[in-house]
Amino acid sequence: MKLPIISAATFTALSTLCFAGSTVSHSKNVNAPSMPSTVFLDQELQLDLFGVYGVGHAPDHAGPFREHAWGGGVGLSYFWTRNLGIGIDGDIKRGYVNTSVGFGKKSFQQYTGSLILRFPMEEHALAPYGFVGGGATTETGAGTLASAHAGVGIEYRLVPNQIGLFADTRWTYYGDRAGRGDQNNFQIRSGVRFIF
Secondary structure (H helix, E strand, O other): OHHHHHHHHHHHHHHHHHHHHHHHHHHHHOOOOOOOOOOOOOOEEEEEEEEEEEEEOOOOOOOOOEEEEEEEEEEEEEEOOOOEEEEEEEEEEEEEEEEOOEEEEEEEEEEEEEEEEEOOEHHHOEEEEEEEEEEEEEEOOOOEEEEEEEEEEEEEEEEOOOEEEEEEEEEEEEEEOOOOOEEEEEEEEEEEEEEO
16 A cells, blocks of 8 residues: 555656756746847948928028928938948928018928938947038029038937937038128938838
């Protein structure tokens, strides 16, 4: 009688140890999802879709438009290192200009190229950046103005190496025109960035 009881107890104890051992072994094989080692890569191609707002307030007319201008645009950038890249962008804005009968609304197209220097902060998925460049602004029914610009911005990566949100501001300089002194204005862009 004692032998079957001892055998059953021994079998139960060994089975429990075997089961516990297999559970521990199994848990070691479970792989937890891992985050990418970097959020901002070398050799990134980026597509930007953005809204833009231009401020034309000044004692004298500041640049191609007066008061305010609103619009949208698209940009393309390439980073060959995590810190250094180049970009081109174009936008269309609508704003007020001086006419012979007062103010009137007109459209403006702006095309620019920039050298971009960014400073990724991987732990926060943020990258402040600065940029300088040049381009041209065309007023519908009028001429084209050459320009130079400089600006700063910040990008936040919603999805590492795939989707980001960005906002930046730039100061655009158009030179001395029509005896009215230096022409310039500020513009603000905000939008979504797709990374390839």
